[in-house]
Each structure stands twice: as C-alpha cells, then as structure tokens.
Amino acid sequence: MNKKITLIACLVVSVLAASCAHVPSVDVSVTEPDRIRFQGKGAGAGMMLMSSMGSMGIAIGIAIDEGIGKDINKTADAAGFDIEQMLREEINEQFKQAPNLKVKTDKIKVVVERYGFITRSCLWRIANLG
Numbered sequence: 333m334n335k336k337i338t339l340i341a342c343l344v345v346s347v348l349a350a351s352c353a354h355v356p357s358v359d360v361s362v363t364e365p366d367r368i369r370f371q372g373k374g375a376g377a378g379m380m381l382m383s384s385m386g387s388m389g390i391a392i393g394i395a396i397d398e399g400i401g402k403d404i405n406k407t408a409d410a411a412g413f414d415i416e417q418m419l420r421e422e423i424n425e426q427f428k429q430a431p432n433l434k435v436k437t438d439k440i441k442v443v444v445e446r447y448g449f450i451t452r453s454c455l456w457r458i459a460n461l462g
Contacts (some may be wrong), residue, residue, distance in 0.1 A: 356437055
C-alpha cells in the first residue's frame with residue numbers, strides 16, 4: 333500500500349513539475365553610449381537655419397536635440413532609471429502572465445542598441461482638418 337501511495341505521489345509531483353511554465357533567464361545588455369537619446373524638431377530647425385547659416389545651421393539643430401536628450405537623461409539618472417533592469421523585469425513579467433508559453437531555450441539575450449524619444453510634427457493633421 334505504501335508503494336502505491338509513493339508511486340501516485342511521485343506521479344502527481346512529476347505532472348505538476350512538467351506543467352509549470354519554464355521561465356528562461358534574461359540577459360539584457362546596452363551598447364555604448366548607454367544614454368537616453370532625443371530626436372525632435374531640432375533637425376527641422378537645422379534645415380531652416382541652413383538656408384541662412386550654411387552647415388552650421390544643421391549643427392545647431394542637432395545640438396538642440398542633444399541638449400534636450402542630456403536633460404532627459406540627467407533627470408532619468410537622478411530618478412534611478414535603469415533600462416536593463418526595467419527590460420529584464422518586464423520580460424519576466426510577460427512570461428509569468430503567459431504560463432502556457434513554451435520556450436525552447438534556457439537563456440534569452442536582448443541587446444539594446446539605442447533607446448530614447450522621438451517627437452513628430454502634427455502640423456499636417458491640422459492642415460488636413462481645415
């Protein structure tokens with residue numbers, strides 16, 4: 333009788349272990365430079381400045397966006413922003429929320445080459461509405 337109970341218990345444990353979702357380890361790395369970038373209307377302003385200042389106008393437009401990006405990055409650093417940790421936690425959370433997801437690897441490697449903000453002009457939308 334004890335052997336039957338032990339056998340049933342082992343069978344139940346093995347079925348439960350097999351049904352648990354396999355969550356691989358996540359390795360996130362960020363290529364240099366590891367900072368928030370910003371691309372906004374500075375490039376457009378640079379094109380306009382180019383007509384009056386030449387190539388120096390484009391450089392000024394790019395410098396505008398770089399300055400904004402540095403301000404955003406400084407604020408994010410002061411708040412303790414860590415892109416690697418954020419991505420690692422989010423990927424693990426997604427695996428927890430999808431327990432039936434089958435993964436054939438033990439390790440996921442994510443390489444972030446660039447991250448930041450991009451603003452787009454919406455003037456064409458306003459022009460098309462009127």
